Amino acid sequence: MTSYSDSKGKQILLTWPERSKKLWSVPEPTARWVRARPKLGLATCPDLRSVGSTALKTVPDGMWLLATPEYADVMVVEICTSVQNLADKRSRYAPQLHALIVRIPRPWLLEGFATATKTPRWTVLADEAPSEDLVLPVRHLRVMLFLDDVSYETVRSAITPAAHEFFARHSSLASYTAQPMQRLLRRMDADQHWYTDS
Numbered sequence: 001m002t003s004y005s006d007s008k009g010k011q012i013l014l015t016w017p018e019r020s021k022k023l024w025s026v027p028e029p030t031a032r033w034v035r036a037r038p039k040l041g042l043a044t045c046p047d048l049r050s051v052g053s054t055a056l057k058t059v060p061d062g063m064w065l066l067a068t069p070e071y072a073d074v075m076v077v078e079i080c081t082s083v084q085n086l087a088d089k090r091s092r093y094a095p096q097l098h099a100l101i102v103r104i105p106r107p108w109l110l111e112g113f114a115t116a117t118k119t120p121r122w123t124v125l126a127d128e129a130p131s132e133d134l135v136l137p138v139r140h141l142r143v144m145l146f147l148d149d150v151s152y153e154t155v156r157s158a159i160t161p162a163a164h165e166f167f168a169r170h171s172s173l174a175s176y177t178a179q180p181m182q183r184l185l186r187r188m189d190a191d192q193h194w195y196t197d198s
Contacts, residue, residue: 002171003148006061009079010038012173013062018113019124023182024075024189026066032124033075036104037063040114043107048074048092048138051099058092062144065102067125071139072102075188079170080147083154093143093164100141104134142166142188146173 004012017023018040019032026032036046037060046065048058062077076093080086109130112118122129144166147155152169161167166188168181175181186192 002169003081004079004146004170004173005081006079009146009170009173010061013038013077014040015174016062016176020064023185024064024066024073025191027068031066031068033064033066034121034124035063036065036108037061041108041111043111044105045108046102046104048076049101049103050096051101051137057103065104065125067102067104067134067136069127070136072104072136073140073190074102074138074142076141076143078143078145079173080145080151082148083151086145086147086151086155089145090143090165093141095162095164100138102136102138104136106130106133109134140190144168144185144188146170 013035016035017033018035021029021032024033039045045059046063048060048063049056060076061079064075066073078089080089104125109122109126110120112120120129126134142164146168148170152167155167166184168184172178172181191197
């Protein structure tokens with residue numbers, strides 16, 4: 001049975017792409033999805049908050065952002081270590097009557113990608129170097145929840161996933177490039193809700 005701790009799961013998530021235009025759709029050819037978590041580098045990473053909240057925030061195990069000047073789309077990955085842990089993490093992303101925002105710290109935007117070029121992250125997520133933190137409303141949120149084998153079987157027979165939720169076993173976490181995982185991840189895309197492209 002495969003069972004990962006949060007820290008082991010985050011190590012595996014660091015092998016997933018740091019930026020991508022292929023996994024989920026992008027609004028324009030130059031746009032990219034950027035991995036905001038797990039932490040890589042020294043700067044404080046982006047987090048999710050309710051509008052107006054300064055104290056309470058959600059810090060996912062994994063998070064990818066696509067930012068525009070008006071909004072951000074967010075893909076979240078959570079490593080769940082038990083059914084109770086799953087219940088806690090699911091509650092953070094349950095449909096709410098108030099809006100979520102993503103706060104993207106300026107130092108994180110100015111920090112370079114892990115590639116040799118050290119291109120600053122803002123060049124992919126913003127039109128110009130920011131003078132302050134970016135705070136954007138979340139337009140599209142999807143959550144992938146990874147469970148150990150026992151919890152996966154328990155949950156699979158006990159709940160009906162919400163429209164924003166996707167589930168997989170811990171053992172699938174390292175299979176990012178496998179075709180079944182790529183198909184599941186692509187189902188998280190907002191474009192998957194539409195019958196045709198036009």
